[in-house]
Amino acid sequence: MNTLEYSAEVLKAISQPTRLRIIELLRDGEHCVCEIFPAIGHEQSNTSRHLQTMLKSGILNQRKDGLKIYYSLRHPEVLEIVRLAGLIAAHEATGRAALFAK
Amino acid sequence: MNTLEYSAEVLKAISQPTRLRIIELLRDGEHCVCEIFPAIGHEQSNTSRHLQTMLKSGILNQRKDGLKIYYSLRHPEVLEIVRLAGLIAAHEATGRAALFAK
DNA sequence: ACAATATATGACTAAACAATCATATAGTCA
DNA sequence: TGACTATATGATTGTTTAGTCATATATTGT
Numbered sequence: 001m002n003t004l005e006y007s008a009e010v011l012k013a014i015s016q017p018t019r020l021r022i023i024e025l026l027r028d029g030e031h032c033v034c035e036i037f038p039a040i041g042h043e044q045s046n047t048s049r050h051l052q053t054m055l056k057s058g059i060l061n062q063r064k065d066g067l068k069i070y071y072s073l074r075h076p077e078v079l080e081i082v083r084l085a086g087l088i089a090a091h092e093a094t095g096r097a098a099l100f101a102k
Numbered sequence: 103m104n105t106l107e108y109s110a111e112v113l114k115a116i117s118q119p120t121r122l123r124i125i126e127l128l129r130d131g132e133h134c135v136c137e138i139f140p141a142i143g144h145e146q147s148n149t150s151r152h153l154q155t156m157l158k159s160g161i162l163n164q165r166k167d168g169l170k171i172y173y174s175l176r177h178p179e180v181l182e183i184v185r186l187a188g189l190i191a192a193h194e195a196t197g198r199a200a201l202f203a204k
Numbered sequence: 205a206c207a208a209t210a211t212a213t214g215a216c217t218a219a220a221c222a223a224t225c226a227t228a229t230a231g232t233c234a
Numbered sequence: 235t236g237a238c239t240a241t242a243t244g245a246t247t248g249t250t251t252a253g254t255c256a257t258a259t260a261t262t263g264t
Contacts (some may be wrong), residue, residue, distance in 0.1 A: 006194065007184065044165070067209060069211065069212095077186040084183050085112045086185065087177075091177070092160035118221090135241060146241075146242095147243080148222075148224075149241095153241095
């Protein structure tokens, strides 16, 4: 897999609403699945799958402690990517609102 | 659509190998479809669809000039997102290479 | 060994996606 | 007007994705 495809995989792992919520949750440090899934209001299995997706893409760390498995952000760049996407989204949202108002 | 979903849509528009190639091409300024599709080695129709995807997500500008339609990057933040994803990808690539070498 | 808890995963469904081929639309120029 | 060029889009196909339910795996404490 070349860098281009790899970059696409990393971005794809971030670009999903549920996963963005998880990333926001992990902003303040590691959390276990049992904390994450009630916080985001999704099923445990669904949450686990999203965590696996991000883990495999390389943007999360995993740490086992007894029964619990803690996940954390592996690259601070991910938060910066999310921030920049938010800037663009905010800018475009005003533009689209204007379109709808026409 | 809330900011979270919007951010996801913006990132999704970026996170695909063919579209990343197009974004790289547009780094140096606007290009028409007729320049883009031979450069990336995809069909005209496929290239046009990818451009529509990015246009609708709000990350591209469109300018018509006669028969040709020129597309350009609308937000410099997109290039920064691509750069950061590349950093993560490069970092993870060495990690995965190490895994395979085991 | 057993019950309880935390997490992962198989099987499935509906929806979204990328790519292709053929064709439609629209602008240019002779 | 008619030929030509550039772009977009309908229809289709095979693949991927998100989500759900049920169940398997693994760790802990009694």
